[in-house]
Amino acid sequence: MGLKHKLHRLKEKYKGKKMAPAFNALHTFLYLPNLTTHSGGHIRAADDLKRTMNIVIMALLPCLIFGIYNAGYQHYLALGDIQAATGFFSPEFWSMENFSLGAWKVLPLVLISYGVGLGVEFLFAVIKGHEVEEGYLVTGMLVPLIVPIDIPLWMLTVAVIFGVVIGKEVFGGTGMNILNPALTIRAFLFFAYPTWMSGDKVWVSGAVESIGQPDAISGETILGSLAQGNSFGYDIMDMFYGFIPGSVGETSTLLILLGGLFLIFTKIGSWRIMLSSVLGALGMGLIFNGVISAEWIGENSKFFSLMNTEFWQHLLIGGLAFGIVYMATDPVTASQTNKGKWIYGIMIGVLSVTIRVFNPAYPEGVMLAILLMNVFAPTIDHYVLQGNIKKRAKRIKVKTI
Amino acid sequence: MRLLSKKDSRLILDPLADNNPITIQVLGVCSALAITAQLKPSIVMAISVIFVLGIGNVVISLLRNIIPSKIRIIVQLIIVAALVIMVDQVLKAFAYTLSKELSVFIGLIITNCIIMGRFEAFALGNGPWRSFLDGVGNALGYGVILIIVGFFRELLGSGTLFGFKVLGDSVEKTGLYAIGYENNGFMVLPPMALIVVGIIIWVQRSRNKELIEEH
Numbered sequence: 001m002g003l004k005h006k007l008h009r010l011k012e013k014y015k016g017k018k019m020a021p022a023f024n025a026l027h028t029f030l031y032l033p034n035l036t037t038h039s040g041g042h043i044r045a046a047d048d049l050k051r052t053m054n055i056v057i058m059a060l061l062p063c064l065i066f067g068i069y070n071a072g073y074q075h076y077l078a079l080g081d082i083q084a085a086t087g088f089f090s091p092e093f094w095s096m097e098n099f100s101l102g103a104w105k106v107l108p109l110v111l112i113s114y115g116v117g118l119g120v121e122f123l124f125a126v127i128k129g130h131e132v133e134e135g136y137l138v139t140g141m142l143v144p145l146i147v148p149i150d151i152p153l154w155m156l157t158v159a160v161i162f163g164v165v166i167g168k169e170v171f172g173g174t175g176m177n178i179l180n181p182a183l184t185i186r187a188f189l190f191f192a193y194p195t196w197m198s199g200d201k202v203w204v205s206g207a208v209e210s211i212g213q214p215d216a217i218s219g220e221t222i223l224g225s226l227a228q229g230n231s232f233g234y235d236i237m238d239m240f241y242g243f244i245p246g247s248v249g250e251t252s253t254l255l256i257l258l259g260g261l262f263l264i265f266t267k268i269g270s271w272r273i274m275l276s277s278v279l280g281a282l283g284m285g286l287i288f289n290g291v292i293s294a295e296w297i298g299e300n301s302k303f304f305s306l307m308n309t310e311f312w313q314h315l316l317i318g319g320l321a322f323g324i325v326y327m328a329t330d331p332v333t334a335s336q337t338n339k340g341k342w343i344y345g346i347m348i349g350v351l352s353v354t355i356r357v358f359n360p361a362y363p364e365g366v367m368l369a370i371l372l373m374n375v376f377a378p379t380i381d382h383y384v385l386q387g388n389i390k391k392r393a394k395r396i397k398v399k400t401i
Numbered sequence: 402m403r404l405l406s407k408k409d410s411r412l413i414l415d416p417l418a419d420n421n422p423i424t425i426q427v428l429g430v431c432s433a434l435a436i437t438a439q440l441k442p443s444i445v446m447a448i449s450v451i452f453v454l455g456i457g458n459v460v461i462s463l464l465r466n467i468i469p470s471k472i473r474i475i476v477q478l479i480i481v482a483a484l485v486i487m488v489d490q491v492l493k494a495f496a497y498t499l500s501k502e503l504s505v506f507i508g509l510i511i512t513n514c515i516i517m518g519r520f521e522a523f524a525l526g527n528g529p530w531r532s533f534l535d536g537v538g539n540a541l542g543y544g545v546i547l548i549i550v551g552f553f554r555e556l557l558g559s560g561t562l563f564g565f566k567v568l569g570d571s572v573e574k575t576g577l578y579a580i581g582y583e584n585n586g587f588m589v590l591p592p593m594a595l596i597v598v599g600i601i602i603w604v605q606r607s608r609n610k611e612l613i614e615e616h
Contacts, residue, residue, distance in 0.1 A: 152583075155583070158585075166596060170599075191586060192586050192587035192588070196583075
């Protein structure tokens with residue numbers, strides 16, 4: 001008697017009971033149910049919600065693994081124990097020590113994120129008597145990738161509960177939420193515990209404990225140092241490969257690019273949103289570069305160093321690329337219409353770079369830009385639809401006359 | 402002997418729960434967001450509104466037969482404004498720092514929808530005693546929510562209650578702070594007050610299903 005059979009019997013036993021959704025969820029997550037629909041015509045498609053989610057998780061896994069290595073690498077590099085990596089396959093980076101330290105730090109984040117988040121989902125499914133939805137599978141993987149490495153686990157727990165309950169369940173669960181739950185969780189952390197979400201002490205593992213000691217280490221993110229008007233000491237290839245301090249999984253633009261291509265190839269992520277966001281960010285970067293070369297803003301301005309950043313470098317630093325590929329494309333919270341997706345994406349790119357440049361208190365603008373555009377997505381869709389209706393009405397009028 | 406008849410006591414008790422001005426009628430939310438970051442201003446605000454609404458309702462009720470209906474809003478505004486100025490002057494005289502803290506929000510009691518709402522809906526059609534009870538009841542209902550929100554926001558946002566460090570000292574790391582607890586900075590910001598009010602509404606409506614609107 002296999003596990004599938006056992007789960008099926010459990011499901012039958014608990015049918016109609018309060019706990020039923022919890023067992024059903026386990027069963028359908030692991031296996032295809034025995035039940036088939038008997039009446040009506042159906043469309044058969046291979047990619048149900050679960051498979052969609054699993055493909056996004058597959059696209060995220062390289063970022064997670066890279067994040068684990070990078071956590072160890074940044075720690076030992078800041079301590080001065082290892083040499084800086086040269087090239088993407090450099091053995092200084094892909095070493096066992098880096099991996100074990102990183103795994104020790106990152107895996108608890110993953111466990112907390114999934115454990116707490118799914119716990120809340122199961123609880124709500126049992127209370128409301130509906131099936132457990134798969135929506136949290138991707139959120140649970142995104143959350144550990146977008147927080148600083150040293151975030152205390154209890155803060156993450158509080159934030160995940162808040163994000164899942166207020167960001168999702170109060171609206172009716174997966175598919176009904178207005179805001180991206182992973183970003184809601186990050187925004188909660190950012191406003192609730194700002195000392196743990198910004199500054200130069202949280203991005204490198206062990207930096208907080210070393211405060212005040214003779215061998216104190218620190219690691220400012222590139223955006224952070226630019227916002228303070230300093231320059232940064234990383235070369236372009238380091239930034240592209242991701243050998244820089246930052247939130248756990250968002251540093252490697254190379255892997256994000258591959259993940260994005262994978263999502264586009266499998267038709268899970270919308271290429272319109274990704275492309276238009278990149279274009280929006282590049283366009284805004286170009287405008288700011290233009291302002292600098294027209295000498296409208298002097299070197300003393302506090303916006304100078306971020307405005308002076310080469311327009312295409314905005315894609316390499318901070319979480320912009322990660323946000324565009326994995327979070328702006330969230331099918332629930334993004335615009336649904338094709339024209340709407342272009343507007344939505346361009347606005348995300350433009351707003352991210354604008355917030356970066358003009359508000360040094362919020363060095364990462366992409367989080368706020370995506371959340372803001374999530375709110376506006378239904379409005380954009382509404383006007384795109386109305387525009388289409390008007391166009392068609394006009395066409396009929398012309399014909400009938 | 403009962404202090405109040407059954408009908409009269411409902412005037413006080415209804416707004417406290419099932420007909421609460423904030424959570425059911427969703428009036429006066431603006432001030433509930435603005436001044437509830439700490440418990441003390443919340444309580445002072447609650448007392449001020451009890452005073453203004455209780456007395457105001459009585460005055461309007463006494464004048465209800467001689468106010469021309471065309472200019473009744475202006476008359477009501479003048480009465481609220483007079484009462485609010487009295488509250489403001491008393492606070493300035495006896496609790497200056499608190500008055501600074503509450504800043505314009507005492508003055509803005511004038512625009513609190515609950516007050517004009519009760520004048521219009523109740524005091525213009527009822528006797529002074531019942532209007533007084535209705536005013537005090539509604540202001541209490543408003544105050545209770547203010548105090549609940551203020552309690553959670555001050556406790557979780559600043560770790561204090563009435564300024565006392567009940568959770569320990571966050572700078573010297575005593576009490577809860579010694580084991581890594583930190584204040585939730587989001588609680589101090591107004592958006593969190595909206596979410597706390599939302600949670601109260603949620604809890605209240607899931608306890609009493611009759612309150613859920615049909616749509």
